[in-house]
Amino acid sequence: MSDKVKVTIDGISIDVDAGTSILNAARQIGGDIVPPAMCYYSKLQGSGGKCRTCLVKVSKGSEKDPRPMPKLVASCRTTVMDGMEVQNITSPEVVEARKGVVEMLLINHPLDCPVCDQAGECHLQDLAYEHGSEATRYEFERRTFDRIDIGDKIQLHMTRCILCYRCVFTADQITNNRVHGILGRGDAAEISTYIEKAIENDFSGNIIDVCPVGALTDKTFRFKNRVWFTKPVDAHRDCPTCSGKVTLWYKGEDVIRVTARKDEYGEVEEFICNTCRFDKKKTNEWVIEGPRKIANHSVISANHYEQLGPPPVIRKNPALLEANKEQFERSTKL
Amino acid sequence: MGRKLLLEHINVPGINSFEVYRQKGGYRAVEKALKTLTPDEVVEEVKKSGLRGRGGAGFPTGMKWSFLAKPDGVPRYLVCNGDESEPGTFKDRYLMTHIPHLLIEGMIVSSFALGANTSYIYLRGEMMPQIRILEKAIAEAKNAGFLGKNILGSGFDLELYVQPGGGAYICGEETALIESLEGKRGNPRIKPPFPAISGLYNCPTVVNNVESIAATVPIINDGADEYAKIGIGRSTGTKLISASGNLNRPGVYEIELGIPVEEFIYSDQYCGGIANGKRLKAVVAGGSSVPILPANLILKTINGDNRLMTYESLADGGFASGTMLGSGGFVAYDEDQCIVRNTWNFSRFYHHESCGQCSPCREGTGWMEKVLHRLEYGHGKLSDIDLLVDVSKKIEGNTICPLGDAAAWPVASAIRHFRDEFEWHVTHPKEAMERNYGLANYADPLPKPEDLHPVN
Structure with missing residues (x-):
C-alpha cells in the first residue's frame, strides 16, 4: 500500500491514493467537512480553482515538511501529501474567508x-x-x-x-x-x-x-x-x-x-x-x-419523509459516534 | 554619485546601435560566459551575486534558475517579462528604448545559463516603438554572430523572439504571461505546477524581469563578488527606480541599493526635492500595488532608524508601518494631493485589469472602486471605511494570483495611515469637493518608541 497517503481533514483521517485532491479526499470522508465547490467538476479536466469557495487551511504540509501553507488553498486543485493536516469547518479563518467569497459571488x-x-x-x-x-x-x-x-x-x-x-x-x-x-x-x-x-x-x-x-x-x-x-x-x-x-x-x-x-x-x-x-x-x-433519490438537503426531497441519516463517517468513527450519540440513536431507530 | 552598472553608457550618442554598444564594451559578458564558463558556473555566479528579482517580488534570481527542471529531450525556455504595466513603473521601457543591446546581451547570457535555445521577450502591446527597437537590435546582434546557430563557435544556439501582448496588466503575472504567449486568454494558471516544472508549452520555463536579465551582464563582466559588494545585506547591486509624482526631477535613476530614502528624494543627484517648494505628504515606494506610506514613515522606520532603499528596510515594520521595494515605481505626493482620490484611481485600475477568473478579485475590485468613488465624491458613509478594510481583507490571499493582493494592499494601507482624511471626506463632503485635506500631521516626527510603550 505504498501509494496510499494519509490525510487528516478536520481531525478525521483517511487513506487515499497519491495525487488525490484535498476536495476528493474530503468527499471520500463525506459529511459536513466536504468543502463546497462551485466551479470544480470532477468529470471536466482543468476545472476548479476559480470560485474560491473550497478554500481550506493546510495546517501541516506533510510528514516530511510539516510547515503549514502560508495562505488558504483551493482544495479542489491541491493534491494531498502524506501526513497532511487540513482544517475546513474547524478553522474560523476558512469560515470567514468562505463567507467573504459567498458575498462576492452574490454582489x-x-x-x-x-x-x-x-x-x-x-x-x-x-x-x-x-x-x-x-x-x-x-x-x-x-x-x-x-x-x-x-x-x-x-x-x-x-x-x-x-x-x-x-x-x-x-x-x-x-x-x-x-x-x-x-x-x-x-x-x-x-x-x-x-x-x-x-x-x-x-x-x-x-x-x-x-x-x-x-x-x-x-x-x-x-x-x-x-x-x-x-x-x-x-x-x-x-x-x-x-x-x-x-x-x-x-x-x-x-x-x-x-x-x-x-x-x-x-x-x-x-x-x-x-x-x-x-x-x-x-x-x-x-x-x-x-x-430517483435526491440528496436530503435538497428542497426537492422536502416532504419525502425519508429518515435523516447521519453521514457514513459518523456511523463508522467511534469518536464522532459518541459526540453525535443522540442524533445517531434518533436516526437509526426503526 | 553611486556606481552605475546598467545605465553607465546611457548618455553615449548612438548607444542603441550595435557598433557603439560594442565599442563601449558591450557583449563582453557573452564572450566571457560562452568561452570561459559552463552554464552551471553562470548560474552559480548569479546566485553568489545575490541578485533579486527586479519585477516586484524580490525572489533571488539565481535560486529561481536553479529550480528549473532539466529533463532530457524537453526544451527549456527563458521568457523575459517586459509587460511592465504597474502604475508608477517605467524603468524597463526606458532601458529597452535607450540601451536595447543590454537586454539582448543579458538574454544570451541567461539563456546560455539555463540551456534555453529559444527565448522570448514578451512586451506589452502598447510598447510598439520598443518592439521595433528590440527587433532591430536582435537583427544587428544576429548579423554580428551573437545570435543564431553556434554562437562564437561555442556550439550554443539561440533564437530570440519579441512577442507583443494585448496590453493587459494581468499578463505581467508569469503564468498569465505564459498563457498569453501560447496564444490563449491571459488568465493566470493555478500553481502548482510552477513554471520551473511546467511552463511554456508545458516545458520548464523561467520568467524574469527585464532588469533582472540585464543585471546578469555586469555580474558576469565584473564577477559576482564585485556586484555583491554594492548594497546592504541581502539587497545587493543597483536598482532602477522610476521616480514620478511631485518631484523636481522625476525620471529613471539607477541607485545603489542602500541609500537613504531621504537622500533619494531630496538630494540633487536624484529627485532634487519636492516640486514648487511644497512638502512631502506620502510616498508609494514600489509601484501602485505596494502599501502607501505617509511622509514620516517613509523617511524613518517605526524604530526611528533612517529608512533605506533596500528590500529589507522598506519592508521594516511589516504592513503595519512598512511597505515594499516592489518594482521600484517611486511615486511622491506633495501636500496638495488627495489620498482618497489617489486610492480610488489605483482601485479603478485594478478593477479594470482584473482578469475575472476568480471571484474575490473579479467582484471585490469593482466593489472597492465603487465605494471609493462614492467617498471621493462626497456621498460616503463612515461605515464605508470599515467596509473597505473588510472587503480588502476578503480579497487578500484568497485569489489565484497576486493581483488580488495588489488590489487590496493600497486600499488597506491608505486607510490604515490616512484614516483621518477618509473620515474628513465623509464628514465634510462639500469642503472635500473644493479643497484638499492638506498635509495634516502626516509629516510630523514619529513618536519615540519609548513613548509608544512606556516603561512602568
Missing part, C-alpha cells in the same frame, strides 16, 4: 430566485444558505446582461452567471469544436458563443446540467414548473449516441424535463445527448427504473 447576482428555473437545485442557493451572511453590504447597481439564445433549446442568462467556466470546459472537452468561451475581462467578462453563434452539437445540452446556477437553462422547461413540484424518476432508453441513462422529471403524467443523473455533489454521472434531453418526452419512449 452581482440578481437574486431573482422567485422567477429562476434553477431555484431548488441551485448550488449558489445552497451555498449562500449554508455559508453566507444574511444580508448584503453591496449598495450599488448590479451588473446586467441581455439574455442570449444559444440555439433553439438553450438560453444563456449571463446576469446570473458566476463565471465558473464549467460550460466552457464542457464545450471544449465533450464536443468536438470549440465555439464557446469567455469574452471581456474582470467583472465585465461574459460567457459567449462568440457573437451568439449557436452551438450545433449533439451534446451541447450538457452545459445546462453543469451550470451551477440558472445562467444556462433548458428552453423546453423554462417557466413550466418549480423543480420541487416535479417527481424525479430514473429511466433509460437504447440510445445510439449516449448511454441513455437519464432522470425524467414528471409533473402528473407528463415528462416535463429530462436531465442527466446527478450525484450528491450535483455532478452528472454520465453526459447525455440532446435527443434524449430535448426530444424524448413521452413515458413510452423510456424504460422506467424507479424513483
Whole structure:
C-alpha cells in the first residue's frame, strides 16, 4: 500500500491514493467537512480553482515538511501529501474567508430566485444558505446582461452567471469544436458563443446540467414548473449516441424535463445527448427504473419523509459516534 | 554619485546601435560566459551575486534558475517579462528604448545559463516603438554572430523572439504571461505546477524581469563578488527606480541599493526635492500595488532608524508601518494631493485589469472602486471605511494570483495611515469637493518608541 497517503481533514483521517485532491479526499470522508465547490467538476479536466469557495487551511504540509501553507488553498486543485493536516469547518479563518467569497459571488447576482428555473437545485442557493451572511453590504447597481439564445433549446442568462467556466470546459472537452468561451475581462467578462453563434452539437445540452446556477437553462422547461413540484424518476432508453441513462422529471403524467443523473455533489454521472434531453418526452419512449433519490438537503426531497441519516463517517468513527450519540440513536431507530 | 552598472553608457550618442554598444564594451559578458564558463558556473555566479528579482517580488534570481527542471529531450525556455504595466513603473521601457543591446546581451547570457535555445521577450502591446527597437537590435546582434546557430563557435544556439501582448496588466503575472504567449486568454494558471516544472508549452520555463536579465551582464563582466559588494545585506547591486509624482526631477535613476530614502528624494543627484517648494505628504515606494506610506514613515522606520532603499528596510515594520521595494515605481505626493482620490484611481485600475477568473478579485475590485468613488465624491458613509478594510481583507490571499493582493494592499494601507482624511471626506463632503485635506500631521516626527510603550 505504498501509494496510499494519509490525510487528516478536520481531525478525521483517511487513506487515499497519491495525487488525490484535498476536495476528493474530503468527499471520500463525506459529511459536513466536504468543502463546497462551485466551479470544480470532477468529470471536466482543468476545472476548479476559480470560485474560491473550497478554500481550506493546510495546517501541516506533510510528514516530511510539516510547515503549514502560508495562505488558504483551493482544495479542489491541491493534491494531498502524506501526513497532511487540513482544517475546513474547524478553522474560523476558512469560515470567514468562505463567507467573504459567498458575498462576492452574490454582489452581482440578481437574486431573482422567485422567477429562476434553477431555484431548488441551485448550488449558489445552497451555498449562500449554508455559508453566507444574511444580508448584503453591496449598495450599488448590479451588473446586467441581455439574455442570449444559444440555439433553439438553450438560453444563456449571463446576469446570473458566476463565471465558473464549467460550460466552457464542457464545450471544449465533450464536443468536438470549440465555439464557446469567455469574452471581456474582470467583472465585465461574459460567457459567449462568440457573437451568439449557436452551438450545433449533439451534446451541447450538457452545459445546462453543469451550470451551477440558472445562467444556462433548458428552453423546453423554462417557466413550466418549480423543480420541487416535479417527481424525479430514473429511466433509460437504447440510445445510439449516449448511454441513455437519464432522470425524467414528471409533473402528473407528463415528462416535463429530462436531465442527466446527478450525484450528491450535483455532478452528472454520465453526459447525455440532446435527443434524449430535448426530444424524448413521452413515458413510452423510456424504460422506467424507479424513483430517483435526491440528496436530503435538497428542497426537492422536502416532504419525502425519508429518515435523516447521519453521514457514513459518523456511523463508522467511534469518536464522532459518541459526540453525535443522540442524533445517531434518533436516526437509526426503526 | 553611486556606481552605475546598467545605465553607465546611457548618455553615449548612438548607444542603441550595435557598433557603439560594442565599442563601449558591450557583449563582453557573452564572450566571457560562452568561452570561459559552463552554464552551471553562470548560474552559480548569479546566485553568489545575490541578485533579486527586479519585477516586484524580490525572489533571488539565481535560486529561481536553479529550480528549473532539466529533463532530457524537453526544451527549456527563458521568457523575459517586459509587460511592465504597474502604475508608477517605467524603468524597463526606458532601458529597452535607450540601451536595447543590454537586454539582448543579458538574454544570451541567461539563456546560455539555463540551456534555453529559444527565448522570448514578451512586451506589452502598447510598447510598439520598443518592439521595433528590440527587433532591430536582435537583427544587428544576429548579423554580428551573437545570435543564431553556434554562437562564437561555442556550439550554443539561440533564437530570440519579441512577442507583443494585448496590453493587459494581468499578463505581467508569469503564468498569465505564459498563457498569453501560447496564444490563449491571459488568465493566470493555478500553481502548482510552477513554471520551473511546467511552463511554456508545458516545458520548464523561467520568467524574469527585464532588469533582472540585464543585471546578469555586469555580474558576469565584473564577477559576482564585485556586484555583491554594492548594497546592504541581502539587497545587493543597483536598482532602477522610476521616480514620478511631485518631484523636481522625476525620471529613471539607477541607485545603489542602500541609500537613504531621504537622500533619494531630496538630494540633487536624484529627485532634487519636492516640486514648487511644497512638502512631502506620502510616498508609494514600489509601484501602485505596494502599501502607501505617509511622509514620516517613509523617511524613518517605526524604530526611528533612517529608512533605506533596500528590500529589507522598506519592508521594516511589516504592513503595519512598512511597505515594499516592489518594482521600484517611486511615486511622491506633495501636500496638495488627495489620498482618497489617489486610492480610488489605483482601485479603478485594478478593477479594470482584473482578469475575472476568480471571484474575490473579479467582484471585490469593482466593489472597492465603487465605494471609493462614492467617498471621493462626497456621498460616503463612515461605515464605508470599515467596509473597505473588510472587503480588502476578503480579497487578500484568497485569489489565484497576486493581483488580488495588489488590489487590496493600497486600499488597506491608505486607510490604515490616512484614516483621518477618509473620515474628513465623509464628514465634510462639500469642503472635500473644493479643497484638499492638506498635509495634516502626516509629516510630523514619529513618536519615540519609548513613548509608544512606556516603561512602568
